[in-house]
Amino acid sequence: SQTIHQWPATLVQPVGSPLSLECTVEGTSNPNLYWYRQAAGRGLQLLFYSVGIGQISSEVPQNLSASRPQDRQFILSSKKLLLSDSGFYLCAWSVKGQGVGSYEQYFGPGTRLTVT
Amino acid sequence: AQKVTQAQTEISVVEKEDVTLDCVYETRDTTYYLFWYKQPPSGELVFLIRRNSFDEQNEISGRYSWNFQKSTSSFNFTITASQVVDSAVYFCALSELSSGSARQLTFGSGTQLTVLP
Numbered sequence: 503s504q505t506i507h508q509w510p511a512t513l514v515q516p517v518g519s520p521l522s523l524e525c526t527v528e529g530t531s532n533p534n535l536y537w538y539r540q541a542a543g544r545g546l547q548l549l550f551y552s553v554g555i556g557q558i559s560s561e562v563p564q565n566l567s568a569s570r571p572q573d574r575q576f577i578l579s580s581k582k583l584l585l586s587d588s589g590f591y592l593c594a595w596s597v598k599g600q601g602v603g604s605y606e607q608y609f610g611p612g613t614r615l616t617v618t
Numbered sequence: 619a620q621k622v623t624q625a626q627t628e629i630s631v632v633e634k635e636d637v638t639l640d641c642v643y644e645t646r647d648t649t650y651y652l653f654w655y656k657q658p659p660s661g662e663l664v665f666l667i668r669r670n671s672f673d674e675q676n677e678i679s680g681r682y683s684w685n686f687q688k689s690t691s692s693f694n695f696t697i698t699a700s701q702v703v704d705s706a707v708y709f710c711a712l713s714e715l716s717s718g719s720a721r722q723l724t725f726g727s728g729t730q731l732t733v734l735p
Binding site for chain 1: 660663665670722723728
């Protein structure tokens with residue numbers, strides 16, 4: 503069965519510090535990978551998605567970046583955190599949509615980031 | 619552009635009551651996909667159901683049922699005989715065929731359901 507891991511679970515970082523959040527998926531190959539942010543108030547915002555190694559698409563311009571160095575690894579980074587980067591970061595994976603098929607996304611446990 | 623509206627921000631019911639969560643969507647695609655997710659207090663989103671636009675059959679899974687109506691662009695979720703463990707934020711989401719193999723999801727703003735004992 504497939505499993506998705508995220509770490510760390512919680513993180514408190516000062517403004518201006520760097521960030522690295524990691525997500526790995528087990529039990530599947532060539533998945534789509536996604537990063538979401540959920541600020542207080544519940545809304546889920548898609549930040550980045552990737553359909554393959556080295557292929558990153560950004561949905562929202564910001565001071566965050568993403569990388570996919572391996573098939574089942576997705577990393578979210580920042581060189582200098584802002585207060586507004588605080589939130590709950592969720593990684594997700596799905597099987598690629600083919601033809602008229604589509605598949606649900608499965609989410610990791612999330613990382614709660616507080617920027618102070 | 620696609621859009622998902624969950625007009626009910628918060629709903630509170632007493633245990634054993636039935637409750638319906640509303641979801642209205644907008645899309646220009648003729649082929650699209652609708653989803654419901656549950657987010658308990660722990661934070662992890664749990665997938666509940668996927669429905670394709672070309673399949674309008676309603677679905678029942680235990681105490682959960684979903685009513686998909688293309689004519690009104692709605693995909694409503696009903697919990698029968700609610701339980702305290704149903705307390706969570708529920709999200710409706712939309713994906714379009716035209717989004718390519720990535721099939722990005724557009725989420726509604728969520729409905730906080732509280733079931734009181």
